[in-house]
Amino acid sequence: CSPGSSDPRGTRPRPLGSALHFGRRGASQQPFLGCFLSLNKKTQECRGSQNSSRWSPSSDPEKCGYSYRGYQRLQKWPQTLPILATTSFAMSLCNSLHQEMESISLALETPTMRLALASGIEVSFPILTNILSLLSPTEDEDLLLAAAYVSDAQYNRNVPFETSPRAIRLYYFYNHWTMQVAIYFFICVDLSLALFEEPALFPLPFLATSIAEVLCLTAFFGRLVHFAKVTPQMVFWKDTKNICIMVTIVLTLIDLIIYGSLEAVSIHSIRWSRALRPVFLINFPESRQIRRTFRSIRNTLPDILYVFLLFMFSVLIFSLMALKLFGVRSLKTVEGLPYFTDILEIAFELYVLVTTANSPDVMMPAYNFSRWYSLYFITYIIINTYIFMSVFLAVVYNNYRKHLKNEILKLAYLKRRKMIEAFNILKVKVGTEFVVTEAQWKRLAKIVMPHISSPHLELLLRISDEGQKGHVDKLNFLRLADLLNIQVVAINIRRHPLEDWMPRVYQSSASLLVQRMVRHRIFVWVYDVIILVNAIFIALDEKKPFISNAEWLFLSLYIIEILLKLYTYEPRAYFGRKQFWNWFDMLIIIAALVATVANATIQSGNYNSQQILDIVLILRILRLLRIIVSIQRFRLIVTTLINIGPTILTFGGLVLVVYYVFAIIGMEAFQGKVRFFDPNFTTPEAQVCGNPALTGSAFARDHYCKNNFNDLASSFIVLMELTVVNQWHVLAGGFALVTHQAAKLYFISFHIVVVILIVNIFIAFILEAFFVAYSLEKSEVETAIEKKIQELGVGVQEEEMQDGKLIDNMDAKDSGFSGDDGDNKRKALKGLYFRIASKKYRTVDALLQQMFESEITPEDEGPSLDEILNLSPSDIYPKNPSFGNSA
Template identity: 40%
Template structure:
């Protein structure tokens, strides 16, 4: 190996920035200077990112205080505009920050920067025009046209790359499904024409007296609603009542447009979304590899005819990448990359560093229980050991799971006298677990925290009830809620069933991905809500009742006589209006659920015109047909992947190294000396609580390999290191995306490595690569 001189501070700073970008799949478009990288690091500081999120939240929340505002929350126009101006100023500051470290040719061609600058610019112009109209005596006539553009700011800032990726995929998928949608609309148009000719001259009426299928566009809208099933069978009944054969028309239409075309649209969406997503992931991996390659070039040293990175440089690099890592953690990561044990890492192995650093390695230092620390003689006496052994036994958990079930039955039977017994028993359970495992270890388990809060609150509430002398018939709402929460302890029983536990864990791991689509839905909702408020505010008003219960005649029919004989008013939908942002979101959610959405639509048609249908139809298309179907496609793919895969290959490789080093959580020091050498052979811990955590999960689920089967290149640190390690199984969105297309990506890597004539030793994918080669 060539001389391993200390790496320059500048190179370390640049390399660490490149590796961090690789971890997050960012394009490293900053200038390759130390000053630019320091500004870049400040730009990505979590504090500034948090401030950005706060300003984005405040900017969107302005809709609560702007006309039409939520009741009692309206602020003066100058107040909301001042707040918005401050938000826009911070957005401009962030853009200026990005421009200061970015290469000019990249910054001024980046679409997301151009969108942010454009939205900020037109918003300022809109604010000036609106303020001029207000001060010029045109109060109430001005419209803030740029309010629907606020979600574009949320999407296009660099920090929201997940939402932006989802939006980009939806946009690309839309190009492919537009032809299927056109074919669907043409089919509806054809059936609408047939319906017009079949029913126009038959003098049929709906039960409320409306003419049945007399106008082509009314028919078209009714048949469109029919493919959502919201108006079935109501829309067919007048014709069916007139002649039973007319049912065939609606059966054929439903089979073709609902069961065939809508499923074809779902299939097209699924296929094209997956293809577009694969392209996104390939680009993401390419960006990651480019960043890591550039970082490697900054740190490499010559080793004969090749270049490698030594452990000293590897450790110096990790010191620059948060969070801080112990020396043992660095060695674990090093041994995962340095699979062949030659104490070198070359470029192919270095390519896995970003993914490796994203594996959640948790270091836990074994400490004394507070009871053992302050009263060791009592804690280690025979009686105490017996109590700890019983508490740590798995049947201890089974017993209290059974009591949880019995408690739920007793609560259902309203046997109040038994509550004290169960409250006492569950309190004893918590105290025993705290005594056996220690308070810190006890609180590390989510189920224990849940128990502690529920039972602790129930104890405090029950004691309060006794103190104030409440009778059985006058329990407070707080105590009733606590009883319900105690029933929620039944959820704990799920952990005893592997299939249930797998489903819950899968849903938990999908949480970040679901939140990403939640951000997309919020953006769609916000745009339509603001537009809806401008179009339909004060057209419908809720006065607290309907059907003649109002004190004034002007309050009848949702405050609008046009709704007098409408189904909208008869069903009590007056509160479904666009008079503020909250009620608008409720209406849009009801539209997304689909049931009765045609009645909601007709209510606003009555108070405006039939053109209002276009607004609701577009929302249904964009939200239900496109976004939710794409979300369904993603969840199906991701759920099947998560449900069938326990660990990623890198996670398995890290766990293997941790186990080989004797540092797995719950692992006791190995006793390697034989009896002839003065040792007493391998030893087991004396008490069962050393094998399980505070929720009775086994810590060490497999025995050590015999020394003859152990990797000789990995040292045993079980005796010299007190800390223990385990993997935190928490999936990032990027991890799930890469796992979706792992096989395709590996094939591309195999071809790339074959073309470059390089080999791989990293355990995460080498097996497949070597087999393929």
């Protein structure tokens, strides 16, 4: 190995001697270690300001002007010391190596040597070469490290992991789907314990729930230890997520001990640590989408705060005006209570009026007294409901888009930097440029996506190696993560079994006519009309014999449709993994047939099952969903919603966290205050929900007794009703009556956090993501894939093959693959066709990156990995949003 060699590893020489392998550990280990530390110091000098634990010589060409990664190998010497001999021979060898490295340093300081290295002249350092061959990782280790970088780039992971072989393997195990499923399982178990703890929906002894919780905490701690094994120690202890998890584990154990001790002596206490359980859901690395949403909320808060303070100032001003206008006129509410005589009650009622939940009830006493007083409420509604609430949405959307852009650009830079790291590991020099060989590229892709098919892999290689040179250059290599993120559907064209079993019958004129009819668009239109007619019959009176008997006709038509399609299309293609609507059709029709037959049989036996009848009616209605497939605009909207579905679920996780915390607080504050009685109970206690404080209240009058916080499920239902905001002031007023008026702060806080903040951010995301997914033009990578598919003659257009429709009996086109190995590659794709799936991107991050990644030029490699991870919002998007820079 020499500074100008094209392969950093070169031909691996034999070890210098068996003494290097079989020596004993003795007293001379200390001077040998001192020699190593001196060498390591030289290594640090060469690395200079590079913070990465894996040094790349291209990062500092002025100081380390050779192409092999020699110095970084010396970082692995502590792992090798137990193997190396500590004899005088080893000490002599180390001293010789030290002298050689001194000569390297002196040589690099001379202009002549720098010029020689720049000109590609090879300079040999034999002792260093032999030592590095002993300490160098194998090609498989390099490939695993490169694959880890590519996988992180594909899935937008930003975990700074160690690069030693052991840490890399631990990192692969950490990211394995079984480990992720396991941690989510324990998180779900931990959160669901509230169902079995007092106040419980399904009561269990405290010992049972505490053992389950300790098991969950053990799993969380084990996951944290695993994470600590793959990340540098300094990074691990500086990460606030890890600190939060450890602190929460300790606090939960303390709470368990205190609560268990008090329960043992029959003293009731509060399990305050239950409200901390969502910390585990938020802070594990797998929940980066939820954390991103929380960061968006945190970053948006400062701008929202000023608008909210101005809004509350407006509410207080109008409250004072109401107190002076109506407080002295002795007006009464419909319940006979004084109207607008207390400033706090006025402020609460006017805050509720912003949500329109108490309109027009709140204004009626004043409006009945004088028509002119309606101007007060109209002015208030215009200013606070329509203007301020719209400003809230505008501020949230503007700031959300700003911070989303920062996050996505950061992900884009991180992805590019990781791909560059992977390229630097695998690159070899061919001519004047560094490239990755075809064999290495294939092995890399197979490690990153083990289940990728050979034809799909061959297709991606043809896109990356346009000139069929046998290698992939840097620019095309950097697109690998994007190529793997775009889902390409492989369509395997098969012959119909009937064509083999009875070819003469299947290829007869009558048979071909039937097949052409089934494939024709009119066939689909006819059945769409049948579905619409069926919908009209469903809406009519089911008790009429003509209507009920018509269902058998519709079922027969649907069964005939499926049989005709199975006759025309190859069965395995018809029930393919991607043919959702075909499976949907089959299952719905079979279930409807079974339920209809069962219902008819039961009715003939003078027994009517309402449950079976309900199932039959629901299945009939579900068949109407087939119309979505036939209308292109409907299908596009549904596909867009499916594409952004995972991130909608992310907001679901965010809402779950907020709901859980408020539910735990609500159960501790309001459990047992309101009770539900069976509707048949007519006792006075049942009429006031078990609490005399609710006598005559709207809460009891409207029979809201089941809206309580007596268990986790009931609490979630109440919080959902509060999110909808209709009648939320009645719920707040009821719980304030049974506790204290300060309880309204709980409900106001929930409204501010969920309705004003989270719902507006959710709307902002839906607007942005839907517009992107609905109207975004094809990305460069997507266009390249489609172009190559068509060039190879193995493409199926989107309009030719929609979800729920099939193309059959297509001949494989003999075009595309050229070159020396063209025939072999053509055979690999024989009978296969490709198209980009309707759900193009495997991750939502990949979809969102299409919004802003075009702003990064191909030559822009971005900051280093450490710098990217420490970027703040102002580093990437320094300007505050305005009409000029936020468009």
